[in-house]
Amino acid sequence: MMTGAELLDIAREAFWVTLLVSGPAMLAGLLVGLAIALVQALTQVQEMTLVFVPRIIVMFLVIALTLPFMGLTLGRFATKLFAIIAGGELP
Numbered sequence: 817m818m819t820g821a822e823l824l825d826i827a828r829e830a831f832w833v834t835l836l837v838s839g840p841a842m843l844a845g846l847l848v849g850l851a852i853a854l855v856q857a858l859t860q861v862q863e864m865t866l867v868f869v870p871r872i873i874v875m876f877l878v879i880a881l882t883l884p885f886m887g888l889t890l891g892r893f894a895t896k897l898f899a900i901i902a903g904g905e906l907p
Contacts, residue, residue: 844878
């Protein structure tokens with residue numbers, strides 16, 4: 817039987833893995849959005865598609881580049897969870 821502390825440790829690690837996996841794409845989207853907002857403020861061009869299209873393209877490129885890291889991180893976490901489920905204890 818697992819204790820509450822062990823469950824909280826697994827939940828904490830799940831949140832950390834989520835941040836590691838989603839962080840690069842979200843950060844790239846934030847930076848591109850900020851740069852485009854700055855350009856729009858300076859030029860007073862208020863086109864809505866100008867915000868979304870570059871952000872989506874950059875986020876997809878970052879996801880494609882970091883896919884091996886994302887897979888490795890998620891794979892390690894899944895392996896740890898499966899070991900816990902199979903053995904009933906933390907490795």
